[in-house]
């Protein structure tokens with residue numbers, strides 16, 4: 491592990507380390523003549539992060555990890571998150587467009603469909619939950635612009651597309667895998683499996699009077 495020399499003690503600050511993804515509280519680092527500009531060492535992985543006011547470099551990836559996602563799709567999703575962290579917002583939006591297209595094809599859309607056709611395919615197949623449909627108009631417009639126009643995407647655009655992609659990944663891959671691998675405890679605790687009652691143990695009379 492790197493040994494940092496002559497570290498200073500700083501006022502504690504919480505942040506998300508972009509190297510290890512941990513939410514940490516650091517009070518070790520290096521000061522400059524300007525207090526708002528300093529470097530903090532992550533207490534978890536020991537890597538340095540530079541702060542200039544609230545601006546953090548390298549910034550943590552936008553969005554969150556999603557489990558049970560096929561490797562190539564997961565890799566592209568994380569590439570989009572990394573692009574946004576590097577403030578490459580147009581690249582992040584383009585990566586999300588490709589990601590959403592690949593998800594649609596993986597779910598049965600014909601290859602060669604346009605990005606918008608793939609979004610419509612996912613919506614028609616109910617892969618987008620009801621409260622996710624508020625994104626559709628936005629995705630149809632801003633998500634489409636990045637490929638056909640020269641307009642540069644903003645941080646909000648990248649954040650929105652990554653949030654939309656994250657929702658799709660959870661809905662299509664993570665939640666089904668969770669239910670399949672371990673049924674919700676609700677069913678196990680409140681509804682134990684019924685065992686057939688042997689004929690001799692059954693009550694002799696029931697509601698029908700037999």
Ligand SMILES: [Zn+2]
Nearest residue numbers: 507510532535
């Ligand atoms: Zn770290």
